[in-house]
Amino acid sequence: MHDIRFIRDDAKSFDEAMARRGLEPQSDAILAVDQERRQIITTLQELQQKRNETSRQIGDIKKAGGDADAIMAEVAAIKSEMTALEEREKTLGEDLDAMLLSLPNILDAGVPDGADESDNVELRKIGEATAFSFPAQDHVALGESLGMMDFAAGAKLSGARFVVLKSGLARLERALASFMLDTHCGEFGYQEILPPALVKSETMQGTGQLPKFAEDLFHTEDDRWLIPTAEVPLTNLVANEILDADDLPLRLTAYTPCFRAEAGAAGRDTRGMIRQHQFSKVELVSIVEPDQSDDELERMTSCAENILKRLGLSYRVMMLSTGDTGFSARRTYDIEVWLPGQDDGKGMYREISSCSNCGPFQARRMKARFRNKGDKDTQFVHTLNGSGLAIGRTMIAVLENYQQEDGSIHIPDVLQPYMGGMTTLKLS
């Protein structure tokens, strides 16, 4: 959500910012509604003041035993005048909110211009493409021949884009999640949270999934929504709160299932576990003071990268272009892991984490503020979120990068304690 005062003060800059998002100038329409609304509010408040004063007089007169009929008629006239104005004000307020809620965040000046992901900029590349002395298989072939990955069973139970994992791979999911949580909580200062996976519309609006992106979500009959990421419940934990500056930064992490309708992705990534309706993820969320959010984005990204380094996986970090940066973000870094089994064994990089600084955009929607000790005024916090990491895709990366010629999988050292000392996944 945007600050209406910023649009009033600097409509030109606002329109330029929207232009970077590929949008037509918005400020004229917004300010027209805003101006009419404020005029109405002013006259409405004058009428309210008059009504309040007159009502007080009526009380005095009645207490003194006088006749208040004439003055009561006066109030009746004021009230009838107010009714129409109140309705108009309500409509204008809703219109204004609808406009402000549907526009994307203003992009950071450092975000490269571009139409789509092909214009993203590579910031760094860590590690080399994994070398094999044999043709690399993809995770589907590996997982199925191990007897631990069953897409037919997933389809039988739930339809397309679901999978059933068994024995070693089922356990690997748990191992990856524990490893990530232990690292983020034990070493990077995140607090572990176990949030609900089903949330209210209001909560989805706070982080920006609603009202625009309902088609990407699963909706329950009692009007709740399945979370597409733990960013939603974690970030909304501070909704409608006024925090002490002393309590910031807040660093939260959660391992949750994530549900995505993938409405716009029909036909894309249909093979394997890359794109599922349900997957799990360890999410990182930071709530910080405004002047800290740029640094916090770097820190958060390095926390996510650290997991990949310890797993011995190669990756690159991309800064998303203006055309690829999500609705709520001001700046986003994607971490892409090397998957040697993709593209017919030629290998390719695939997104495994996305870290975004949302600035005050979500905070304004959520009314999440903080106050410095002794200060009277409040400010909106800045919010950040990032994957640390997506478990399903990390599993794919482990399978494809640690595969051996016989189709067994070497388990990365850091995961072995979480696998009961197991060193290899193989057909039993």
Added chain:
RNA sequence: GGAGAGGUGGCAGAGUGGUUGAAUGCGCCGGUCUCGAAAACCGGUAUGGGCGCAAGUCCAUCGGGGGUUCGAAUCCCCCUCUCUCCGCCA
């Protein structure tokens, strides 16, 4: 799911139609006192919004929404959350 009781300022807790944005206590901030501190005393201490350069001023808000009334924290309706008892249940 059934029955009942409640949601008031950072917290505790008054308040059942007329200067109540809201007593009182605690907490917090500032001050007096003190070598310093404690205690005591004095003052301050919600959020959002309109107008205004500002000082300021006005409006709204006592879980949320609607209604009754000249006037509602106080009355009525709906929703929601919490607590107690019963039932059911992982």
